[in-house]
Amino acid sequence: xxxxxxxxxxxxxEERVEEEEQYKIIGTRQARYDSNLKVSGSAxxxxxxxxxxxxxxxxxxxxxxxxxxxxxxxxxxxRYPGVRAVVTSRDFPDVTYGFAVRDQTFLPxxxxxxxxxxxxxxxxxxLEIAEKALSEIEVEYExxxxxxxxxxALKEESFPLHPGVVPAGSPPYKSRNVASYTRVHRGNVKxxxxxxxxxxxxxxxxxxxxxxxxxxxASTAEFDPITGRIRVWTSTQSPYWLRSSIAEILRIPVSRxxxxxxxxxxxxxxxxxxxxxxxxxxxxxxxxxPVRIVLTREEEFLAGTPRPPLHFWIKSAVKSGRISARQxxxxxxxxxxxxxxxxxxxxxxxxxxGAYKIPNVxxxxxxxxxxKQPSGxxxxxxxxxxxxxxxxxxxxxxxxxxxxxxxxxxxxxxEDGDSGxxxxxxxxxxxxxxxxxxxxxxxxxxxxxxxxxxxxxNSRLGIGMAVGLIPSVGIHASAAYIKLNxxxxxxxxxxxQDTGSGAQTGLAMxxxxxxxxxxxxxxxxxxxxxxxxxxxxxxxxxxxxxxGNAVLMAARDAKEQILRAxxxxxxxxxxxxxxxxxxxxxxxxxISIRFPDLVGRAQxxxxxxxxxxxxFVREFPEYDRDSLEGYFFVPSLHDPTFVAHIAEVEVNVLTxxxxxxxYVAAQDLGRCINPLGAEGQIQGGAVQGIGYALYxxxxxxxxxxxxxxxxxxxxxxTIADVPxxxxxxxxxxxxxxxxxxxxxxxxxxxxxxxxxxxxxYDAVGVRVRSLPxxxxxxxxxxxxxxxxxxx
Numbered sequence: 001x002x003x004x005x006x007x008x009x010x011x012x013x014e015e016r017v018e019e020e021e022q023y024k025i026i027g028t029r030q031a032r033y034d035s036n037l038k039v040s041g042s043a044x045x046x047x048x049x050x051x052x053x054x055x056x057x058x059x060x061x062x063x064x065x066x067x068x069x070x071x072x073x074x075x076x077x078x079r080y081p082g083v084r085a086v087v088t089s090r091d092f093p094d095v096t097y098g099f100a101v102r103d104q105t106f107l108p109x110x111x112x113x114x115x116x117x118x119x120x121x122x123x124x125x126x127l128e129i130a131e132k133a134l135s136e137i138e139v140e141y142e143x144x145x146x147x148x149x150x151x152x153a154l155k156e157e158s159f160p161l162h163p164g165v166v167p168a169g170s171p172p173y174k175s176r177n178v179a180s181y182t183r184v185h186r187g188n189v190k191x192x193x194x195x196x197x198x199x200x201x202x203x204x205x206x207x208x209x210x211x212x213x214x215x216x217x218a219s220t221a222e223f224d225p226i227t228g229r230i231r232v233w234t235s236t237q238s239p240y241w242l243r244s245s246i247a248e249i250l251r252i253p254v255s256r257x258x259x260x261x262x263x264x265x266x267x268x269x270x271x272x273x274x275x276x277x278x279x280x281x282x283x284x285x286x287x288x289x290p291v292r293i294v295l296t297r298e299e300e301f302l303a304g305t306p307r308p309p310l311h312f313w314i315k316s317a318v319k320s321g322r323i324s325a326r327q328x329x330x331x332x333x334x335x336x337x338x339x340x341x342x343x344x345x346x347x348x349x350x351x352x353x354g355a356y357k358i359p360n361v362x363x364x365x366x367x368x369x370x371x372k373q374p375s376g377x378x379x380x381x382x383x384x385x386x387x388x389x390x391x392x393x394x395x396x397x398x399x400x401x402x403x404x405x406x407x408x409x410x411x412x413x414x415e416d417g418d419s420g421x422x423x424x425x426x427x428x429x430x431x432x433x434x435x436x437x438x439x440x441x442x443x444x445x446x447x448x449x450x451x452x453x454x455x456x457x458n459s460r461l462g463i464g465m466a467v468g469l470i471p472s473v474g475i476h477a478s479a480a481y482i483k484l485n486x487x488x489x490x491x492x493x494x495x496x497q498d499t500g501s502g503a504q505t506g507l508a509m510x511x512x513x514x515x516x517x518x519x520x521x522x523x524x525x526x527x528x529x530x531x532x533x534x535x536x537x538x539x540x541x542x543x544x545x546x547x548g549n550a551v552l553m554a555a556r557d558a559k560e561q562i563l564r565a566x567x568x569x570x571x572x573x574x575x576x577x578x579x580x581x582x583x584x585x586x587x588x589x590x591i592s593i594r595f596p597d598l599v600g601r602a603q604x605x606x607x608x609x610x611x612x613x614x615x616f617v618r619e620f621p622e623y624d625r626d627s628l629e630g631y632f633f634v635p636s637l638h639d640p641t642f643v644a645h646i647a648e649v650e651v652n653v654l655t656x657x658x659x660x661x662x663y664v665a666a667q668d669l670g671r672c673i674n675p676l677g678a679e680g681q682i683q684g685g686a687v688q689g690i691g692y693a694l695y696x697x698x699x700x701x702x703x704x705x706x707x708x709x710x711x712x713x714x715x716x717x718t719i720a721d722v723p724x725x726x727x728x729x730x731x732x733x734x735x736x737x738x739x740x741x742x743x744x745x746x747x748x749x750x751x752x753x754x755x756x757x758x759x760x761y762d763a764v765g766v767r768v769r770s771l772p773x774x775x776x777x778x779x780x781x782x783x784x785x786x787x788x789x790x791x
Contacts, residue, residue, distance in 0.1 A: 023513060023739075024513065025509050025512050025513040025519060026509060026510070026513050026671070026673055026739055027671070027672060027673070027675065028509075028674075028675075029674070029675050029676040030505055030509060030519060030674050030676060030677070031505075031676065032502035032505050032677070033502070033504060033505045033508055033524055034263070034498065034502070034504075035502075037263075038263075043263040044262050044263060045215055045218070045235065045262050045263045045264070045265055046215065046217070046218025046219060046220070046233065046234055046235035046262045046264075046294070047215065047216075047218045047294050048262070049218075049220040049233045049262065049292060050292075051220060051222060051290040051292075052290075053289045053290065054220070054289065054290045054291070054292055055084055055085075055123040055124060055125065055283070055284075055287055055289050055290065055291045055292070056123065056124060056125075056126060056127040056129075056130050056291070056292060056293075057121055057122065057123045057130060057276075057279060057280060057283055057291045057292065057293035058121065058122060058123075058124075058127075058130040058131055058133075058134055058293070059118045059120075059121045059279065059293070059299070059303075060118070060119050060120045060121065060122070060134050060137050060139075061115075061116045061117060061118055061119060061299070061302065061303060062108075062112035062114070062115060062116065062117040062119055062141075063115065064112060064115060064141055064143065065113075065114055065115050065146050065148075065371045065703055065704035065705065066111070066112065066113060066114075066143070066144045066145065066146050066147075066161075066371045066704070067111065067112050067141035067142060067143050067144055068110060068111055068141065068142040068143075068144055069108060069109070069110060069111065069112065069119070069139065069140075069141060070140040070141060070142050071138065071139065071140040072088065072119065072120065072137075072138070072139050073137070073138040073139075074086045074088060074120055074122075074137050074138075076136040076137070076138065077122055077133045077134070077136040077137045078122075080124075080129070080132070080133040080136050081129070082124045082125040082126065082129035082133075083122055083123070083124045083129065083130070083133045084123050084124060084125065084286075084287040084289060085122065085123045085283045085286035085287035085291075086120060086121070086122040086123075086286075087120060087121050087122075087279065087282045087283055087286060088107065088119075088120040089105070089106075089107035089108060089109045089120075091282050091286070092106050092107055092249070092250070092278070092282065093249070093250060093251040095248065095249060095251060097248050097249065098337060098338065098339040099339050100168045100180060100338060100339040100340075100342035100343065100631060100633065101165065101166075101167060101168050101179050101180060101337070101338035101339050101342060102165065102166075103162045103165045103179070103337055103338055103339075104337045104339075104374075106249050106278055107119065107120065111144065112141070113161060113336040113371055114303075114335065114336050114371050114372055114373055114374070114704070115302060115704060115705050115706060116299070116302030116303035116373065116706070117303065117336075118279075118303065119139065120137065121279045121283060121293075122134070122137075122283070123283040123284075123286075123287055123289075123291045144159065145159040146159075146371050146703065146704050147159055147161060147177060147369065147370050147371050148370055148371055148372070148700065148702075148704045149333075149370065150311055150331045150333050150368050150370065152370075153175060153177040153178075153333075153368040153369055153370055154173065154175045154177070154178070154331075154368060155175060156174045156175055156176075158175060158176065158177050159177075160176035160177060161177055161336060161369040161370075161371065162177075162179075162338075162369060163176065165338075167179050167180055167181065167338070167367075168180040168181070168338065168339075168342045168367075168630070168631035169181035169182055169342070169629075169630030169631030169632075170630060171366065171630070173366070175368070177368050177369040177370075178366060178367070178368055178369075179334050179338030179341055179342060179367040179368060179369050180334075180338055180341060180342035180345050180346075180365075180366070180367035180630070180631050181345070181364070181365070181366055181367075181630040181631065182342075182345050182346045182349050182364070182365040182628075182629070182630040182631050182632055183349065183362075183363070183364050183365075183628070183629040183630050184349040184350065184353075184361060184362070184363045184421050184422060184627060184628055184629075185361060185362045185363075185627060185629070186359075186360065186361045186362075186419075186421070186422070186423060186624065186627045187325070187359045187360030187361060188360055189325045189326075189327055189360045189361065189362045191360070192317050192319075192324045192325030192359070192360040193315075193317045193325055195317075195319060195324070196317035196318055196319050196324055196325065197318055197319050197320065197401075198317075198318055198400055198401075199315065199316070199317050199318075200315070200316055200318075200393070200396060200397055200400055201313075201314070201315040202313075202314055202315075202389075202392075202393055202396065202769070203311070203312060203313050203314075203769065204311075204312045204314070204388060204389035204392060204393075204769045204770070205309070205310070205311050205312070205769065205770040205771070206309055206310045206312075206385040206388060206389075206753075206770075206771045207309050207696070207697040207698070207770075207771050207772060208306050208307065208308060208309045208333070208372070208373075208697065208698040208700075209306055209307045209378070209692060209696045209697060209698060210300065210301055210304055210306045210307075210696075210698060210714065211266070211267070211268040211269065211270040211304070211306065211307070211376075211378050211379075212696075212711075212714070212716055213265060213266030213267055213268060213270065213271075214265045214266055215235060215264065215265025215266060216294060216295040216296065216297060216299075216300050217235060217270075217271065217275055217276050217294070217295045217300065218234070218235050218262075218276070218292070218293070218294040218295070219232065219233070219234040219235070219275075219276040219277045219279075219280050219292065219293055220232070220233045220234070220280060220290060220291065220292040220293075221233075221277060221280035221281045221283075221284045221290065221291060222284050222289075222290035222291075223281060223284045223285040223288070225285075225288060228256055229256055229257075229258065230246075230252075230256055230257045230258065230281055231258045231259075231260070232246070232257065232258070232259045232260065232277050232280070232281065233260045233262055234259065234260075234261065234262065234276070234277055235261075235262050235263075235264045235265070235267070235271055236259075236261050236264065236267075236271050236272070236497065236537075237264065237267040237269070237271045237272050237497055237499050237537050237538040237539055238271075238272045238273075238497060238535075238536065238537020238538065238539060239259050239261045239495065239497060239527065239529050239532075239535075239537070240495060240529060240534050240535060240536070240537065241272055241273060241536070241537050242259060242272070242273060242274055242277065243257050243259050243529050245273040245274035246259075246274045246277050246278060246281070249274055249278050250278055250281065250282070257529070258528070258529060258530045259527075259528075259529045260527055260528055261497050261526070261527040263500075264497070264498075264499040264500055265500060266499060266500050267499045267500075267538070268377075268378055268379045268688075269376060269377030269378045269379060269381060269539060270304060270305050270376050270377065270378065271499070272376075272377060272537060272539060275305075276293045276295070279291075279293055280292065280293055297709075297710055297711060298709045298710060300709075301698065301706055301708075301709035301710065301714065302373070302706055302709050303373065304373060304376070305340070305373065305374055305375060305376025305377075306373055306375065306376065306378065306698055307375065307376075307378035307381065307385075308332050308333045308334055308335060308340075308341055308344060308375035309333045310330055310331065310332055310333070310344070310348065310385040310386070311330070311331040311333075312328065312329070312330055312331075312352070312385075312386060312389040313328065313329045314326070314327070314328045314329075314352060314389055314390065314393050315327040315328070316358075316393065316397055317360075318397055318400070318401055321401055321403060321408065321411055322357075322411060322412055323356055323357075323358045323397065323412050324358070324359065324360060325358065325359075325360035325361070326352065326353060326356075326358045326360070326361050326362075326363070327361075327362045327363065328349075328352035328353075328362075328363040328364070328386075328389075329363070329364045329365075329366070330344075330345060330348035330349065330351075330352060330363070330364070330365045330366070330382075330385075330386060331366045331368060332344045332345045332348070332365065332366065332367045332368065332375070333368060333370050333372065333375070334367040334368060334369060334370075334374070334375045335369070335370060335372040335373050335374040335375045336369060336370070336371060336372065336373070336374050337374040337375075338367050338369065340374070340375045340376050340377060340381070341367035341368075341375045342367050342631050342633070343377075343381060343382060343633045343634075344365070344367065344375065344381050344382040344385075345365030345366055345367045345382070345631075346365055346382065346631060346632050346633050346634055347365075347381065347382025347383055347633075347634055348363075348365045348382045348383075348385065348386050349363040349364065349365040349421070350363075350383075350420075350421045350422075350634070350637065351382060351383045351385075351386035351387060351390065352386050352389070352390060353390075353420075353421040354386075354387070354390045354391075354394075354467070354468075354469075355413055355414050355429075355431045355467055355468070355469050355640075355642060356394075356412045356413060356414065357412060357413070357414055357415075357418045357419070358412075359419075361421060363421075365382075371704050372700065372704060373706075377539065379685070379688065379745075379746050379749045380468075380470055380746040380747065380749050380750050383468065383469075383470060383746075383750055384468070384689065384692070384749050384750045384753070387466065387468045387750045387751060387753065387754050388693075388753035388754050388757065388771060390754070391465075391466035391467065391468075391751065391753075391754025391755070391757075391758065392754055392757050392758065392761075392767065392769070394408065394409065394412075395464070395758045395761065396767065404448070405464075405465060405758065406435070406439055406444060406465065409435060409465070409467065410432060410435065410436075413431050413432050413435070413467065414426050414429045414431060415429055415432065416428070416429050416733075420623070420636060420637055421627075422623040422624055422627045422628050422635060422636055423623050423624030423627050424621045424622060424623040424624075424636040424637065425621075425622075426637075426640075428639060428640075428668075428670060428733040428734055428735050428742070429640075429642065429668075429733060430642050430668025430670075430730050430732070430733030431467055431469065431642035431643075431644065431668065433668065433730050433732075433733070434467070434642050434643060434644035434666040434667060434668045434728070434730045435465070435467055435644035435666070437644070437666045437728045437730060438465070438644045438645065438646045438664045438665070438666040438728060439465070439646060441646075441664050441666075441726065441728060442463070442646045442648070442662065442664045442726075444463065444465075444646060447463050447648070448463070454650055456650075456652070458652055458653055458654050459650045459651060459652050459653065460650070460651050460653060460763040460764050461648065461649070461650055461651075461661075461763055462648070462649050462651065462759040462760060462761070462762030462763025462764070463646065463647070463648050463649075463759055463762055464646070464647050464649070464754075464755045464756060464757065464758025464759030464760070464761065464762055465644065465645065465646045465647075465751075465755055465758060466644075466645055466750075466751035466752070466753075466754030466755035466758065467642065467643065467644045467645075467751060468642070468643050468644075468645075468747060468750030468751045468754075469637075469640040469641065469642045469643070469747065469750070470541050470640060470641055470643075470743060470746045470747040470750065471540070471541075471634070471637040471638045471639065471640045471641075471743070472540075472541055472542065472545035472546075472638050472639040472640070472641060472735060472737060472742045472743030473536075473539070473540030473541060473542040473545070473546070473638060473743065475536075475617070475618065475619075475620065475638070476535075476536020476537070476539075476540070476542060476546060476617070477534060477535070477536060477546070477615060477616065477617035478494075478495065478496065478534075478535045478536060478542075478546040478547045478549065478550035478615065478616050478617070479494075479495060479533035479534055479535065479550050479613075479614065479615040479616075480492065480493065480494045480495075480507075480533060480547070480550040480551045480553075480554040480613075480614050480615075481493040481494075481533060481554055481611060481612065481613055481614075482511060482515075482551070482554040482555055482557070482558045482611070482612040482613075482614075483558075483609070483610065483611050483612075484515075484558060484562065484595060484599050484609075484610035484611075485599065486596060486599050486600060486603075487596050488517070488521065488582050488594060488595035488596040488599070489521050489522075489523055490511055490512070490515055490517055490521055490522045490523065490558075491522075491523045491525060492507060492508060492511050492522055492523065492524050492525065492551065492554075493525045493526070493531070493532055493533065494507060494524065494525070494526050494532065494533070494535065494547060494550070494551065495526065495529075495532045495533045495534050495535030495547075496526060496535050496537075496538065496543050496547040497526065497527070497535070497537055497538045498526070498538065498543075499538045501538070501543075501677070501680070501681060501745055502674075502677045502680065503538065503543035503544060503547075503677070503744075503745070504524050504526065504543070504547075505674055505677055506543075506544050506548060506673040506674045506677060507524070507543075507544075507547055507548055507551045508522040508524055509673055509674055510548055510551045510552050510555060510673065510738050510739075511551055511554075511555045513555075514552065514555035514556055514558075514559055515555055515558065515559055515562070515579055516578070516579030516580040516581065516582065516583075517581075517582045517595070518581075518582070521582060533550075533615075535547060535550075540743070540746070541641065541742075541743025541744060541745045541746045541747065542743060543745070544673055544737060544738070544741055544743060544744055545638075545639065545735070545737040545738075545741065545742060545743045546616055546617075546618075547616075548673065548737055548738040548741060549614075549616035549736075549737060549738055550614045550615050550616040551614060551738070552614065552738040552739075553612075553613075553614025553615065553616065554612040554613055554614030555612060555614070556612070556614070557612035557613055557614055558610055558611070558612025559579060559612070560612075561602075561607060561610045561611075561612065562579060562584060562595075562598065562610055563577050563579075563584070564607055565598055565601065565602040565606045565607045565610070566584035566593060566598060568606045568607065569593055569598065569601050569606055570584070570586055570591060570593060572586050572591075576588075576589075582594060582595050583595060583598075584598060618638060618736070620634075620635055620636045620638070621636045621637065621638065622636070623635055623636040639670070639735035639736055639737065639742050639743070640742070641667060641668055641669060641670070641735075641742040641743050641744065641747050642667070642668040642733075642747070643665065643666065643667045643668070643747045643748055643750060643751055644665075644666045644751065645663070645664065645665045645666070645686065645689075645748070645751035645752060645755045646663075646664045646755060647660055647662070647663050647664075647752070647755040647756050647758075647759045648660070648661045648662040648663075648759060649661060649756060649759040649760060649763055650763070651760055651763040651764050651778065652775075653764060653782065655775050655779075656774075656775030656776060656777070656778035656779035656782070657775045657778075658694055658756065658760055658773055658775070658778060660690060660694075660721075660722060660723055660756060660759075661723055662723055662726075663686060663690070663722070663723050663724075663725050663726065663752075664726045664728065665682050665683075665685075665686045665725055665726065665727055665728065665748055665751075666727075666728035666729075666730055667682055667727070667728070667729060667730060667744075667747060667748060668730040668731075668733050668742070669729055669730065669731060669741065669742055669744060670731065670732075670733060670734045670735040670737065670740045670741050670742040671731055671734060671737075671739045671740040671741045672729050672731055672741070673738065673739070673741055675729055677744075678727075678729055678744055679727045679729075681744050681745050681748065682725065682727040682729075682748045683725040683727060683748075684748075685745070685746065685747065685748025685749040685750075686722075686725045686748050686749075686752055687717060687722050687725065688749045688752075689748065689749040689750070689751065689752025689753060690717055690721070690722050690752050690756065691715075691716055691717040692749070692752065692753055692771065692772070693752050693753035693756045693757070693771060693772060693773060694717070694721075694756065694772050694773050694774070695715040695716065695717055695721070695772055695774075696714065696715060696716065696772060697714075697771075697772050698714065753771055756773065757773065760773060760778065764778070764782060765785060766778070766781035766782050766784070766785045767781065768781050
């Protein structure tokens, strides 16, 4: 098997044979439904929207990290030729918002809290005029004390960034900069530590990184002064979340807002809530002309919502080769607003346990304010960061126990029936099969036996592994409609949003499978919040899981209507009818009716138009409510998808440079709807994770200013930096998604940092505890090891 060829492992081979006979479209490799639009340049992105008489908006931003606004004078900008509107905090309702912590205002009135924070905005006839007019705005600041680290923020005497705001989860800390608190506890940790063969205690640190989507944020809005209706075209992951967010900020009913999602050039969690849209709306309302705002790359870095840095303390007990207890703490540098940081802290409490059966657990997640950009969601938030710490820690536990890292993991990983972090019963657990598959594919045991040497005498080779998981988020509802047209085509109407992953292709496959039509006969319609049904958006690995279940139900509803109509027309029991090749066939008779003819009859005298409806939402799995304290957005885990990665690296002992030479990634998907699409998610997630492990970091100076706000200074991995990612799809550990599927998109960003760190340790014997693993950090660790040996 070649390195780029995909392997599909099925746990129960007899089921695979039955499935191949059962499904005609599910499980086949299908190209993305929108591929022709993308390659031809016909897809309309946020930057492509042009309306008649459209104005161009720009945002005036703070140049300081923390300061009192002494004076803000926009009068010169308002008089500047070509400027049609300027908005400040006075133009917006006095609203404080935030879903976990209500600490955010759309524009500041008294203080700026971070460099790049919007202060006001304007709209002009051209972009050039708008940019020049920004220099006409006069502002005077009075500097205030900065809080730039979690150590400073946790001090009792630290300057409070949000005095009077109530933190989430009733933190047991005296610092006035604690935004949230979560605690998970089960069993008797103290007793397990006392009874252990050994105890290991470590600290790890991760960095602030940007989502680095190719398309910057872009929004356009127009306001109808007669009806008061607002129309918005925007690049978003979640049209309905965004609509609600706009409505809250502007204090208007959601029904006054019609939102048109454009094609999205990536989001990875950053494009969920309102950002540019309220500016565009209020400027358009004031100017009575449409307004578009597109951020520059520098603005994205200075004033985006990046993944926050986290600090970890982790302590484990081992008894007879098994992890008997775990204590851990995750401190989230949430930036100036606390809601997303609270979610990171909550999820990190679970992720500090990982996919390991540990009977005694006590973990904490703490969100703290600093004068940095507000944190935001980024693929697997609160999961991938702890995975670096946990998987590094597991390798160190294995070493201290005198066991191979693979053997140690297989002894300690979950199986069906084990308890999750908060006591839920875990089912559909495929993590061991994923790990075994990856180990076999890479030749792990052979690598160990051979003790391979690099052709370069200055380089050392190593191999490392890591596992991870992500729940398939079912807490946000999905709905779908399916219509059968007069020509036999199927129209799928969904509120899901495809942000570039191609996930909606899988939804079309589900509809085609159920209704017995070709995939090319399914037309996908999404977006436009006035007619598409509500959906929780492209987040949390939920499109296939949640949106797919809604489509499955809608398709089966439509199928039942088709069968009833065919039964009436053909005068046979509907149990004898099957749907295939765009027609209803009577089994064993040769009698059939094509869908166009059936629809014509149905609309006339056989039951009415064929319109199926489906919806899906899932409560959290049962858990021990006494095991969880404080704030929790996620109290238990929906149908986790499990991943196992193995990396081979080459480390230059003179320069400290780490090069990944081979990478194998296995994912337990339950049932894979579209292997081609799943492979893309496995490979893309792994590459993002490699960037997180080795290259990416937003750097701040002593004043809190971002010093690398461009792709010229912010290093992303290129094709020269990563090997071919070898994907393995594991099936058979079924979830409750369509046909037993689980979520797909996020999980493969979770293990890379841990796998690579473990490979570096295997190669040169040093543990790098802070990300990214830049050459200088590797050299520092090696120098430290040499010093200890000298001592």
